[in-house]
Structure formats: C-alpha cells, structure tokens
Amino acid sequence: MSGPQVLEAGFASKSDCLVRYAASEDAVSMAVQSSVQTLFGEAIRRSALEMLDSYGVATGRLDIEDDGALDLVIRARIEAVLRKAGFALQTGERRAAVRRPPTSRDRTRHTRLYVPGDQPHFALNAELFGADMLVFDLEDSVAGERKFEARILVRRLLENEFLFEKSEVAVRINVLRDECGKEDIDEIVAARPHVILLPKCESCSDVKILNRLLSLQEKERGIEGGSIYIAPIIETAKGALAATAIARASDRNVALCFGYEDFSRDIRARPAPETSAVQKKNTQTDALLAREMIVLAARSAGIQPLDSVFSDIEDTGGLTESCYQARALGFEGKAVIHPAQIEHVRRAFSPSREEVERAKAIVAAYEESLKEGGGAVAFDGQMIDVPLVDKAKRVIEESGRGA
Amino acid sequence: MEWMDNALGRKIPAEIEGKTCVPFQGAFIDSGKGAPDAASPARTRRAIPLRQKPDKRVAGWDALFDRLDIRDGAKISFHHHLRNGDRIVNEVVARLAVRGVRDLTIVPTALFPVHDALLPYIREGVITKIDGSMNGAIGAACSRGEIRRTCVLRSHGGRQRAIQEGDIPIDVAFIAAPTADPYGNANGFFGPSACGPLGYAKPDSEHAGTVVLITDNLVPYPCAPWSIQGANVDYVLEVESIGDSSKIVSGTTRITRSPTQLRIAQLAARFIEATGLMTDGFSFQAGAGGISLAATVFLAERMRKAGVKASFAHGGATKVLVDLLEEGLLGSIVDLQSFDLDAVQSCARNARHIESDPYASYGPHSRGCVANMLDVALMGATEIDIDFNVNVVTHSDGTLLHGIGGHSDACSSAGCTIITVPSFRKRIPIIREKVTTVTCPGEVIDVLITERGVAINPKREDLLWKAKKAGLPCKEILQLMGEVQAITGVPAAPRFTDRPVALIEWRDGSVIDTVWQLATE
The missing domain is CATH 3.30.230 (Ribosomal Protein S5; domain 2)
Known part of the structure; x- marks a missing residue:
C-alpha cells in the first residue's frame, strides 16, 4: 500500500x-x-x-x-x-427548500439547450440565451468517474434560486439499466427539476421504472406526486419500434425525444462519403422512418415530438434547413448544443409574420362565410375547411406565445 | 504627506516630488494645467541651417549612445505599435543599464508582456518611474511598491497633451520604424516588421529633445508615405530586426464564440439601432476586443438590413472593419493601430483608410478631435460603480494591470458612450458600489450593457425611454448590482498602504484618482 x-x-x-x-x-x-x-x-x-x-x-x-x-x-x-471519503451529512447544512415555479405539460419546447453537468462555467449563464428548456446532462457529456460529483453539482446548481428563474429545467439522467441512473434520481429529485430526460429508452417498462422511482422520491421528500415530468429519448432500433408504448407508458410523459447519433450507430447506418450531396445536406435519411414513428407515437399520445440535435455549430444554414425538415415531419422542437443555435431554431419553428398574417386572413374569411351562412369558402385559390382553420388558429396561438 | 479630495471625492496627494497636483473638477472643466507657462521645460527644438545633406545615420548602438549622452534621471519614450513583438524597449534599457545609467523615467504609450523583461531594471533602480501604461507583471510590481517613484497613467489623448504642453519633457524618443529612409522619414506599412499606422510616436517625434529612429528596413530617400517626418529626426539607426512580426499583427482576427460575449454584443447592436443612433452617416468606435468585434458584426447586419451606412469607424482596425469599408457600409476608417494583416494592407493602400495620431484622434486641447465626431463609443471596463464611474486600470483586488489607452478620450468625447462588459468574470462582480480606481467619471458614461441587462445613466432619460420601448432588458444599475452579487457574493475589499504608487491623470492633467500600494499579507 x-x-x-x-x-x-x-x-x-x-x-x-x-x-x-x-x-x-x-x-x-x-x-x-x-x-x-x-x-x-x-x-x-x-x-x-x-x-x-x-x-x-x-x-x-x-x-x-x-x-x-x-x-x-x-x-x-x-x-x-x-x-x-465516506462521510455523511450530520448536522444538516441549512438549505432552503427549492421553490420553483411549476411548468406546464404543453409549454413551448422549440429549443432545449444541453448543458454539460460537470462544467460550471457553461452552466452559470445558460438561462440567458433564451432556450425554452435547459437540459443539465449527466449522461454522455460526463465521464464515468465524474458522474458522482456531476450529479451533486447539478443538484446544487438547481437548488440555487438566482441562476435559473425563468426556464423550464430538465436533467438527462443515465440509463436506468445500471445503478448510475437510479443514483441520479436519488440525488436530483431534491432539486425539483421540471422534467427528467430518460436516454436510450427501449420499452414502456423503462418509463414505468422511472415513474416508480420518481413517485418514491416525491413521497419521501414531500413533493406533490406526479409533478415531475418525463421525456423519454428514443435512440435505438428497439426504442423506435416501441415508440407507441413508450409514449403512453406514463401520465408524466410530456414529450418524446429523438437522439440521432446513437440511433444511427445502433442501426449501423454507414454515412455517405463526405463529398456527396447526401452527406452535405445532412438529410439523415437513415432515421426518416424512426422520426416519423416518433411523431406518430407522440401525437397519438397527446405529447410533443422533439427532434435531435444538429451537430455542426458553424453551419447555420444547414441547421435552419434541418429545422424546416423536422417541422415538416411534425416535430415541435430541436435540441441545441450551443447557445448560438437557439435563435435559428426558434425562428424556424415559430410562425413567420407572413404565416401569421395568412392564418389571420384564413380565420377571418372563414368566420365571414359562417356569418353569411355559407359553408366552405375559397381563399387564395384554396378551399378553406375546418382542419385548415384549426391549423390557422394554432399558428395564431403559437405566435402569441412566442411574443 | 498632505492629501485632498477631488470633485469625485477621491483622495489624492497635494503634491508629488515637489509638484502640486491639480484635483479633477469635472470632465469638461479644464484645470488650466496645460496653459502656456514661461517656466515650462518644453524645449524649443532648433537646429542650425545647413547647406546640403545632414548625416543622421549612426553606425551602431554604441555610436548612438555615445552621441546621445543620456544621463541619470533622463526621460526616454517609446511607442507600442510593435505590441508584443517589440524588441526596442528592452534593448535600449538593457544597453543603458550596461552603460551605468540609472534613475530613468520611461514614457511608453503602452507596455506588453514582452516588456516584463524590464522588471530586473526596475528592481535595480535603472528605471525608477513609468509615465504611461503599466500592464501585467510590471503593473503588479508597481502595485507592490517596487517602482521607486510615483508613476503616472494617462490616456492616449492625455499623454499627447502632456508632451505638447511640457508636462513630460522627454529627453530622447526612441521610435521603432518598420520602414525609414536615412533622413528619418518613416512609416509602419512596409518591411518585415510592418505594423500599420505609426501615429502614437508622432507627439514624441515633434516634442522630444532628441529623436532617434530605429529601423530594420532602410529605404532610399524619400520614404513614402512619411508618417513620421524626417524633419523632426536627429539620428537614424539601422538594426537587424526591430520586432517579431508574428507578435506584431495577427494573421486573422477571429470573432468570439463565447455565448455570453455574443449576447452582450447582440444587445449592444440592438440598443444602438433601437435608440435611433444608427442613422445614415453615423459613426462609431468599437475596438478590437471580443465583445466589440462581435458587436461590430451584428451592427453591420442591422445596417445592411436597414440600408444605413456609417460615415466612419475610429480606433484600432481589423479585417472586420476593412471588409465593411470595402463593402461600402463604412465611408472611412480612421485608424490608430492595425491589429491584423488585412488592416495593415488596407491602411497602406486605401485612401479612405486614414492613418491618425493621438492629437488628431484624441487631443484634449485640439480644436475638436476625431473622437468628438463619434456618435457611439463601445468601450470595456474592469469595474463600473453605481454612479457609472469606470475603472480600466486596476483589478478589484487592487492590482494595477492595464493602461488607459484611448478609453477616457473616446468615452468623454462621443455622443453616446456604452460600456459593454460581462456582469461578472469568474466570481468577480463588475458592478461595484465604488470602483477600486476611477479612470473615467460617471458623468460621461451613458449606458452599461451586460448579459444580465442594460443599465442607463439616469442623466440619459431620452435613451431609457427608447430602449424600454424597444423591449430591451432595462434595469437600474443598483438592481443589476444586487442581482449579480446574489450570484457571486460580495467581495472583500483589498487592503492598501497610504503610499501612492501611481496617479491617474484626467485628460487635462488634473488628478482623477490615486493607485495605492497594496498592503502585504
């Protein structure tokens, strides 16, 4: 020795x-x-x-x-x-109970910013960049031997009352299949995160285990039962095929997320050569079906489908394109790994002024025709029916929320 | 020692080395210090008329110093255009030390880390005073009381005024010149040590008792253009190398990636547009720091979108500004120093890229300087207090670490002065109840922009109203200070002795604050 x-x-x-x-x-x-x-x-x-x-x-x-x-x-x-070193809390360092304004199930989640869980330097100003959700990461951005201190740091970051007053705060825990994920939950619930992101979720039982752990912790700590939400992340073939069951596995579920990099690796997709147009456009064709399945599963369960990250920070044009693509598929938001991406993602997911104007005109034309007792009317050469009006109303509502 | 309070309530010595200190009275109240004075030691520079060509060249360093006959107590000056690549300051001081000269006052326009090599000469008493900026290790040594006499810090404009009006009678000015002819005409645009403008050396060339030009690129007469006029130069020395080109200008200038800095820059650009400052023909000074450069880029985006062009940008030049000039978004660049190769080349070739000097740019007793024509100045700070007084020279722990540069001159001359800083660095809050050292009075500071909000000087209600209307996150400075201190905690105050290690001069020569020697632990 x-x-x-x-x-x-x-x-x-x-x-x-x-x-x-x-x-x-x-x-x-x-x-x-x-x-x-x-x-x-x-x-x-x-x-x-x-x-x-x-x-x-x-x-x-x-x-x-x-x-x-x-x-x-x-x-x-x-x-x-x-x-x-084996010491345990004796006298109880005085800590005020965490008072965090509650979130809501259907709040806007266009942007969720990942913050590495063991680097305070990145965390301190994280709220200032306008992300809808902050995700403190204990999983991929933290090395194995740092997990223990990272969850303590994240707990203390979330316990403080000055740094994250306005954002929805989430923690991405480690997978529940090993002890690490369970230890994350034991540590982090005290800090009352709004949402737990469950990585590499592959079945409804993964969600149910998390649900049970959360219920136990909530009870123990006197937190209202069911107040901490879950957002499972699907990033394997197995998970994609179980998306429907996962989305419906718990009332705590508020969103279903997609994790592209791990998924692509899991299905052993081989990227096109770097010089090819497919690679340059970053179309993620290998994940198209999975992404559509996630959208269907989430929508059918009444929760939000949220897309993966776009990893090239410099390529803002590509980022915007990938947001438009995600939006067209039905996703409601995207993960971001650098604050500089937030503005581009928000802009892509929020309705533009033209879209809002058009939506208002559609609703107005429809209501006008109702008043006159008429049914369907034409607008801009397009027949206005109920689904189109509903869609227009959602655009207007969305623009109001963003303001 | 006797003390007095100036108009800001800062304690200053009544006199230093037998010379009375004039207390600061206000940014625009001239102390009269620079009034013509019969007893002024400013020397008249006169030479005897000659027929044909005077021989100014000297064979080498030894021949030069033999002719100069520099005695103990002399004042010698330098410029900082070669920045961290400079080889001349250290060379001159080392050679004077070998010749046994002591008690020198050095008068640099700025010092860089490369000049930490002067520390042994400071400790040995070869250098006993610095009239100019003190950075890094030399600043720290000054704070510890290692420089024997009380130093003086001035802004670029203040230094120019002090030289012109005889406050600092410079015995010998050593001017490193990237290109020069045997007559002493010189510029900074060409040669292996090219640095761009050479203007910071101009007041020295005009007012020093003796002017020495040192070059590593001697060209036939006449050197064109001549930023420094041979008519003012006494000796020309050719050496192998005046500087390390890789440390003089950078190959490229990069925009910051720090999200916090980008946010501050974005807020600054938004503020300038929202308050109506960004009108056709407006002008700005932004500097080459991380936040400033990014703010320039964001401002340019807004100008493009709004179809607005600026008449000129002032201060240090970079590729960012050069690109805007070539795009037509800027009418001119008025340049005091070039930070990258693109700026050097642009200043050499483009007539609209104007080489300036401290008198034209910042001269406090000029009849209006370039800074007076500025609509907006974006400046930095190490601290700012709840009265908007700004500190750029000492850190919160009391250590002297920076020079003033053009800060005081631009802040007090521009139409709207904006301080752009992060609200805390590491754990150190930037907004303080009282700054450690005042270098610029709050009366000339209009706006503070941090990542956590915008604080507007109550004197500028016009700006406040417009900024609020545009949805900018306006807060009272006291509230902002409170929010930041809730995060960082309130720092303890440094402890000082009552020995003044440096005086901070305002532009007119009055004393705005004192830097005190740190108490040892």
Whole structure:
C-alpha cells in the first residue's frame, strides 16, 4: 500500500475548483489557493469550514485550488470529496427548500439547450440565451468517474434560486439499466427539476421504472406526486419500434425525444462519403422512418415530438434547413448544443409574420362565410375547411406565445 | 504627506516630488494645467541651417549612445505599435543599464508582456518611474511598491497633451520604424516588421529633445508615405530586426464564440439601432476586443438590413472593419493601430483608410478631435460603480494591470458612450458600489450593457425611454448590482498602504484618482 488515499473532485479551471481530501489521523487542516484570494479567500475558507462541520469531519486534510468558482460550486466539490471519503451529512447544512415555479405539460419546447453537468462555467449563464428548456446532462457529456460529483453539482446548481428563474429545467439522467441512473434520481429529485430526460429508452417498462422511482422520491421528500415530468429519448432500433408504448407508458410523459447519433450507430447506418450531396445536406435519411414513428407515437399520445440535435455549430444554414425538415415531419422542437443555435431554431419553428398574417386572413374569411351562412369558402385559390382553420388558429396561438 | 479630495471625492496627494497636483473638477472643466507657462521645460527644438545633406545615420548602438549622452534621471519614450513583438524597449534599457545609467523615467504609450523583461531594471533602480501604461507583471510590481517613484497613467489623448504642453519633457524618443529612409522619414506599412499606422510616436517625434529612429528596413530617400517626418529626426539607426512580426499583427482576427460575449454584443447592436443612433452617416468606435468585434458584426447586419451606412469607424482596425469599408457600409476608417494583416494592407493602400495620431484622434486641447465626431463609443471596463464611474486600470483586488489607452478620450468625447462588459468574470462582480480606481467619471458614461441587462445613466432619460420601448432588458444599475452579487457574493475589499504608487491623470492633467500600494499579507 502506498500513502493515504487522496480523493478528488472538480477541475482547476475557470469558474471551478479542484478539491482534494486526504484521510489521516491528524486533526483536520485546510489549505485554500485561489485566483480571487484577496476578494473571496475568507469566504471560501468559511464555506469549507461549514462543510467540514456539516459532515462531521474531524481529521484529514482538505486542499482547495480555486479559479473563481461560485460558492455553490465550491460546496458541491467539497461535498463530493467528503461523501466519496465516506462521510455523511450530520448536522444538516441549512438549505432552503427549492421553490420553483411549476411548468406546464404543453409549454413551448422549440429549443432545449444541453448543458454539460460537470462544467460550471457553461452552466452559470445558460438561462440567458433564451432556450425554452435547459437540459443539465449527466449522461454522455460526463465521464464515468465524474458522474458522482456531476450529479451533486447539478443538484446544487438547481437548488440555487438566482441562476435559473425563468426556464423550464430538465436533467438527462443515465440509463436506468445500471445503478448510475437510479443514483441520479436519488440525488436530483431534491432539486425539483421540471422534467427528467430518460436516454436510450427501449420499452414502456423503462418509463414505468422511472415513474416508480420518481413517485418514491416525491413521497419521501414531500413533493406533490406526479409533478415531475418525463421525456423519454428514443435512440435505438428497439426504442423506435416501441415508440407507441413508450409514449403512453406514463401520465408524466410530456414529450418524446429523438437522439440521432446513437440511433444511427445502433442501426449501423454507414454515412455517405463526405463529398456527396447526401452527406452535405445532412438529410439523415437513415432515421426518416424512426422520426416519423416518433411523431406518430407522440401525437397519438397527446405529447410533443422533439427532434435531435444538429451537430455542426458553424453551419447555420444547414441547421435552419434541418429545422424546416423536422417541422415538416411534425416535430415541435430541436435540441441545441450551443447557445448560438437557439435563435435559428426558434425562428424556424415559430410562425413567420407572413404565416401569421395568412392564418389571420384564413380565420377571418372563414368566420365571414359562417356569418353569411355559407359553408366552405375559397381563399387564395384554396378551399378553406375546418382542419385548415384549426391549423390557422394554432399558428395564431403559437405566435402569441412566442411574443 | 498632505492629501485632498477631488470633485469625485477621491483622495489624492497635494503634491508629488515637489509638484502640486491639480484635483479633477469635472470632465469638461479644464484645470488650466496645460496653459502656456514661461517656466515650462518644453524645449524649443532648433537646429542650425545647413547647406546640403545632414548625416543622421549612426553606425551602431554604441555610436548612438555615445552621441546621445543620456544621463541619470533622463526621460526616454517609446511607442507600442510593435505590441508584443517589440524588441526596442528592452534593448535600449538593457544597453543603458550596461552603460551605468540609472534613475530613468520611461514614457511608453503602452507596455506588453514582452516588456516584463524590464522588471530586473526596475528592481535595480535603472528605471525608477513609468509615465504611461503599466500592464501585467510590471503593473503588479508597481502595485507592490517596487517602482521607486510615483508613476503616472494617462490616456492616449492625455499623454499627447502632456508632451505638447511640457508636462513630460522627454529627453530622447526612441521610435521603432518598420520602414525609414536615412533622413528619418518613416512609416509602419512596409518591411518585415510592418505594423500599420505609426501615429502614437508622432507627439514624441515633434516634442522630444532628441529623436532617434530605429529601423530594420532602410529605404532610399524619400520614404513614402512619411508618417513620421524626417524633419523632426536627429539620428537614424539601422538594426537587424526591430520586432517579431508574428507578435506584431495577427494573421486573422477571429470573432468570439463565447455565448455570453455574443449576447452582450447582440444587445449592444440592438440598443444602438433601437435608440435611433444608427442613422445614415453615423459613426462609431468599437475596438478590437471580443465583445466589440462581435458587436461590430451584428451592427453591420442591422445596417445592411436597414440600408444605413456609417460615415466612419475610429480606433484600432481589423479585417472586420476593412471588409465593411470595402463593402461600402463604412465611408472611412480612421485608424490608430492595425491589429491584423488585412488592416495593415488596407491602411497602406486605401485612401479612405486614414492613418491618425493621438492629437488628431484624441487631443484634449485640439480644436475638436476625431473622437468628438463619434456618435457611439463601445468601450470595456474592469469595474463600473453605481454612479457609472469606470475603472480600466486596476483589478478589484487592487492590482494595477492595464493602461488607459484611448478609453477616457473616446468615452468623454462621443455622443453616446456604452460600456459593454460581462456582469461578472469568474466570481468577480463588475458592478461595484465604488470602483477600486476611477479612470473615467460617471458623468460621461451613458449606458452599461451586460448579459444580465442594460443599465442607463439616469442623466440619459431620452435613451431609457427608447430602449424600454424597444423591449430591451432595462434595469437600474443598483438592481443589476444586487442581482449579480446574489450570484457571486460580495467581495472583500483589498487592503492598501497610504503610499501612492501611481496617479491617474484626467485628460487635462488634473488628478482623477490615486493607485495605492497594496498592503502585504
């Protein structure tokens, strides 16, 4: 055996801190090194002492290497090392109950911004870019050995009351087939996310397991039962074929999402050569049927179908095209991986001024004809019937929501 | 030491080194410091009329210094057009140190990280004062009290005025010139060390006791164009290399990808359009920082859509501005320094890309400078307080880390001055109850734009009304400060001694604030 085990959490990078705890027999000691020493050195020390006290730590050594992390980040990193070291909360660090304005089942979800769950730097301003939903990711953007500290960080980010006041907040957990996903739920429900995104969902039982876990946690924590929603993500062949059952598996379901990259890999689609028009246009023909199935499944269950990401951040023209394509298929929104994509996606999914004007004209012409006792009327050479009027009314309603 | 308060309530010394300090009274109240004074040490530069060609060339550094006879206590000046690629400042100081000269005052227009090499000379007493900007490690050394005398920071305009009016009697100006002829005519457009304009050296060339031109690209007389006139130059020294070209200008200028910076830039462009500033023939200064460049791009998009053209853009030039000039969205660029190769080439070839100098651009006692013609200035800050006073020189922990540049000049001369900054950097809030150091008074700052909202100086109700009507996220600055501090916490105050390590001069030469030596832990 070598020297005492040193446990670590966080990164020594901008807006984060690297915290180490080394167990020993000696009375607890602490060292703080910070790029904002003069301004916050004392505050960091105070928080650390409070955390050591809360976790009943009397021995060992705590080292903090800080580069301007917010207090909640520092506490998250300290909590992670102390819990890794086997300490448990003793006195109860005082935390106010999370008060989050509720969301609604059918709120607009044109854009959902993915935020990596272990990089505070990306999270702090995430709300400011106007995404309809923020998705704090514990799955693909977090490496295996970082999952533990990431879920603590995400919980503390969501518990704070200043950073995410207006957005709908969601957490993408890990798959439930291993312990990791269950641990995510145990940790994260306390922070009352609006929605849980369930990745690689392949059957209605996946949703039912999540539903049960959520109910248990809600009960334990005194949260209204059923208040946390679910959005399953379909990203395998199996999942696509089970889409209908998945969409109907729980009353908590508010949306059915598609994950293209994993799906394409799962069905072993081989991309066209990079020089070909198919590849350049990024038409995702390999996923066309699956996407249509997801739209059908979601619509038949009365929930929102939401499309995958468009991964080339630079190609805004391609992004807009892919949004139009998704819209034409029936999707209501798209995932974004960079805030710069939000505006393009929103614009593509929101009705344009011309569309709204046209919709208003259709409704007006229809109502006029009703008044006159007539049935169907022609508008712009097109027969106006009830479905067309309903569609026009939805466009008007949608434009009102966006404003 | 005796102290007094200036009009902003900042504590300043009554006198430094036997010279009375004039307290700042207001951005537009001239302290009269620059009034002609019989006792002014500004020297008259006169030479004896000669028949035919004076010989200005010197054989090498040693021959040069033999002729210059620089004594202890001399004031020597430099320009910063070669930026982080400069080889001349370090070379001159090292050679003077070898010759045993001490107690130098250096008067650079700006210093860069490459000049950290001066630190040993500061500690040894070769350099005992810096009249100009102090950046990075040298600023930090100044804050720790390692520079023996009290330094002075001035804006580009303030420096020009101080030189012209004899506040800083420069003994020798060393002017690195990318292209020059044996007579001393010089420009920055050509040669291996091309940097674009050479204007920052112009006041020095006109008013220093002796002017030395150092070049690595000697061309036959007459060098064209001549940004620096040979008529002002005493000696010409040819050297192998004046700079590292890769660090003088960048090959390309990239637009930021930071979502926060992009959001601030987008808000700034929206603000300019929504408040009616973006009218045909308007003008702006934006600088080459991340937010400024992006704001320029977003503003251009709006101009294109609205069919509006700007008459000129002022300040540092980049490819972004050059492209707009060529597209016809800009009538002219008035350029003080070029940041990339495209800007250097444009300034050399395009008559509408005008090379400027500190007097024409920022001169406080000029009869109207370019900055006075600006409708909008987008500027940065390290801190801003609830009275809109701005700090660009010290960090919140009290360390001196930046120069003023043209900040004070552009802010106080433009029609609408907008500070664009993130509301916090790392954990440090930018909006403070009181800034650590005032470099620019709140009376000339109209708007603060951060990613978390727009705060408008209550003096500018006209702007507030228009911005609100356009749906911009307007907040009172106090509210914005509160929101940010709720996220970051309130930082502790740095501790200082009562030794002034530097004075901040306002454009007219009055003292607007003092930088204090940091107390040791």
